[in-house]
Amino acid sequence: MSSVFDDLVGQEHVIDILQSAAVASRNGAETQEMTHTWLFTGPPGSGRSSAAVAFAQALICPKNGCGICSDCKAAKTSGHPDVELIRTEGLSIKVEEIRELLTRVAWAPSLGSWRVVVMEDADRLTESAANALLKAIEEPGTRTVWLLCAPTLHDVLPTIRSRCRHLQLCTPSIAAVTQVLINRDQISPEMAQFAARVSQGHIGRARFLATNETARSNRKVIMQLPMKLGSLASALEAAQTLVEIATTEANTASETRDEVEIEKIQEAYGKGATGRGMSTGGSKAIKELEKEQKSRATRMVRDSIDGALLDLATFYRDVMMVQSGSPGTLINSDLFREVETYSASAPASSSIKKLDAIMETRSHLEMNSAPLATCEALMCRLAQT
Numbered sequence: 001m002s003s004v005f006d007d008l009v010g011q012e013h014v015i016d017i018l019q020s021a022a023v024a025s026r027n028g029a030e031t032q033e034m035t036h037t038w039l040f041t042g043p044p045g046s047g048r049s050s051a052a053v054a055f056a057q058a059l060i061c062p063k064n065g066c067g068i069c070s071d072c073k074a075a076k077t078s079g080h081p082d083v084e085l086i087r088t089e090g091l092s093i094k095v096e097e098i099r100e101l102l103t104r105v106a107w108a109p110s111l112g113s114w115r116v117v118v119m120e121d122a123d124r125l126t127e128s129a130a131n132a133l134l135k136a137i138e139e140p141g142t143r144t145v146w147l148l149c150a151p152t153l154h155d156v157l158p159t160i161r162s163r164c165r166h167l168q169l170c171t172p173s174i175a176a177v178t179q180v181l182i183n184r185d186q187i188s189p190e191m192a193q194f195a196a197r198v199s200q201g202h203i204g205r206a207r208f209l210a211t212n213e214t215a216r217s218n219r220k221v222i223m224q225l226p227m228k229l230g231s232l233a234s235a236l237e238a239a240q241t242l243v244e245i246a247t248t249e250a251n252t253a254s255e256t257r258d259e260v261e262i263e264k265i266q267e268a269y270g271k272g273a274t275g276r277g278m279s280t281g282g283s284k285a286i287k288e289l290e291k292e293q294k295s296r297a298t299r300m301v302r303d304s305i306d307g308a309l310l311d312l313a314t315f316y317r318d319v320m321m322v323q324s325g326s327p328g329t330l331i332n333s334d335l336f337r338e339v340e341t342y343s344a345s346a347p348a349s350s351s352i353k354k355l356d357a358i359m360e361t362r363s364h365l366e367m368n369s370a371p372l373a374t375c376e377a378l379m380c381r382l383a384q385t
């Protein structure tokens with residue numbers, strides 16, 4: 001029998017808990033298994049939001065998450081009256097947004113026993129937004145189930161996380177990701193293996209790489225950068241290459257999405273139907289959408305740069321493996337020769353420093369430092385032996 005949990009790769013322990021909670025929730029009361037606030041944490045790509053959405057479906061579906069009934073389908077796409085999927089496009093979730101949300105979910109569920117809110121980026125709540133949410137979570141006898149997602153426990157205010165049942169998702173094994181790419185996405189075994197290995201268990205990234213030739217050739221360019229850091233000038237050039245590639249990749253993805261969204265609003269406000277353009281309401285809606293899109297684009301560029309830095313880190317990690325005498329487990333086995341030459345030319349102590357430099361850069365970018373200047377500083381550090 002199919003189930004909404006089928007797509008969660010390598011998370012059996014979490015699935016067991018969610019399935020019994022969904023069964024226990026049938027009577028609409030809180031039990032030991034069923035509580036009304038949950039926190040899903042896990043590294044990027046582990047599928048924390050997919051797990052939360054699957055659980056929302058299981059709570060709404062009369063068969064505990066069959067995946068095929070109309071309730072399951074509607075819940076997955078924000079089309080169910082009792083399910084709210086909160087996906088943040090910007091860098092933070094503000095208190096006004098939480099207040100609006102609380103007004104929307106204040107009603108009793110319209111169809112089933114529960115109203116479910118999935119918040120994909122609970123780590124982006126501002127402090128005042130988190131406090132507003134806290135009040136709602138503390139309310140006794142509520143029929144609203146809160147499914148919060150964040151990378152780690154520390155990303156959520158202690159007052160909130162202490163009220164949540166915590167579920168930790170793990171990075172799926174490379175073998176498990178390979179198998180999903182072959183079975184679900186019909187990708188050739190060789191390509192699936194490559195994509196799963198270099199994406200280190202990040203299933204979305206693995207799928208993107210396996211199905212996108214431009215992404216693969218971009219990755220190739222990034223992975224050659226360590227070999228090109230001979231001088232200050234070349235370090236600055238490498239930084240520019242990295243930022244340019246990451247920006248183009250992010251912008252290509254957002255542009256297609258932006259256009260579709262704008263067209264939808266134009267249609268909704270009757271552009272084309274009267275031949276006289278849109279009403280003032282329509283222009284206002286488009287202006288608001290464009291503001292949101294701009295903020296999302298900034299975030300996508302940052303995420304994309306972060307992905308490139310993680311790729312780069314795997315190179316120095318491999319260098320360290322070779323330097324420590326265990327080259328059997330290389331992530332970038334396709335770059336074996338480059339890794340070997342590099343390992344012989346630099347002292348082992350410098351590889352750790354370089355990895356540290358990359359991780360530091362990631363946290364600087366996370367705190368909104370200027371991308372190009374930050375990457376330039378990094379490349380200069382990577383150029384040192």
Ligand SMILES: [Zn+2]
Binds near residue numbers: 065
């Ligand atoms: Zn169903």
